[in-house]
Ligand code: APR
């Protein structure tokens with residue numbers, strides 16, 4: 001088989017890139033090791049920056065998101081017995097859209113199928129060959145049959161546990177990592193959200209987040225120990241702990257119900273450099289991971305897709321390699337700013353096992369500064385809604 005761009009990974013990065021390329025007549029094949037059903041079974045964050053919304057519009061996949069997504073012009077920040085509204089539009093011209101990543105991925109799958117896009121599911125043993133040459137190719141097997149795709153370029157959109165990043169030689173690749181000493185226990189419940197906006201809460205019992213998917217589907221998180229497992233938490237224990245971590249008036253409004261999904265995610269910051277090696281380009285979680293606090297995972301994957309899509313368009317339409325040559329530089333410049341914001345917001349909102357009394361005082365002072373200072377709020381708003389591409 002031959003294609004212009006072989007895309008490894010059928011998550012949001014790979015699907016969005018494939019859809020955008022197809023709108024410009026650039027051929028691609030997506031190799032996904034799982035099934036569509038499995039991929040759509042993953043519960044992920046649901047805060048979309050305007051940059052991602054614009055890419056979905058350009059990809060022709062924005063209708064349902066624009067109909068069903070909630071427009072949020074701010075968020076609630078709670079600490080101690082305080083809770084304040086941080087207004088995005090007071091400081092930026094952009095809201096965020098609340099729309100589950102699962103739904104966004106579903107919309108992309110539907111669009112690829114409608115467009116006759118080539119997606120191979122249940123692929124095994126994917127391997128990238130001669131990435132640092134003019135003639136890269138990918139081998140894999142499906143249903144026990146070995147396959148080969150000759151291509152111009154390979155997009156490594158296969159997430160943190162994929163093969164793409166490791167294709168870049170250890171002598172070339174540099175990795176930067178910070179592992180956080182806690183996890184997030186998340187619950188999905190068919191209950192109305194506790195508040196019209198998200199609530200990020202720093203309580204003396206640990207972090208909590210009240211989020212949502214739609215008017216009758218809520219997503220809640222509490223910081224938990226890395227030694228916890230979801231089975232350690234009954235729904236009742238989860239709800240009573242969440243109520244202890246959010247302001248009393250919010251806790252009084254909380255509608256609880258059976259969890260339809262309950263999972264624990266570890267938190268890490270991770271970046272690999274470079275994001276390009278020859279004709280292999282890393283995109284999204286294949287290249288970087290953020291703690292979910294700032295909701296930057298999907299949104300930073302989107303900016304990678306933006307840079308790679310435009311670099312490929314420039315190559316094919318104008319025979320100009322500048323966009324591809326600058327891909328790693330441009331993508332990483334924005335990735336590191338998202339890493340910083342996600343680390344900062346995580347440091348501000350969580351309780352760390354080794355925090356001293358002094359550390360707690362500093363954290364409280366920073367929260368007070370954020371609550372009382374418009375410039376501090378502007379800095380947070382500008383990062384939260386998404387820095388420019
Ligand atoms: N071969 C083929 N597919 C693979 C391989 C492989 N060797 N390894 C992983 N994959 C697939 C996974 O099954 C997954 O569907 O690649 C896809 C990668 O998707 P994501 O992990 O969702 O990464 P990405 O598309 O970059 O999206 C980033 O997703 O995980 C969230 O928090 C993350 O919101 C962020 C967003």
Ligand code: PHB
Nearest residue numbers: 045046211292293294295
């Ligand atoms: C979510 O809705 O899952 C969510 C929202 C905001 C975050 C993280 C997760 O910062």
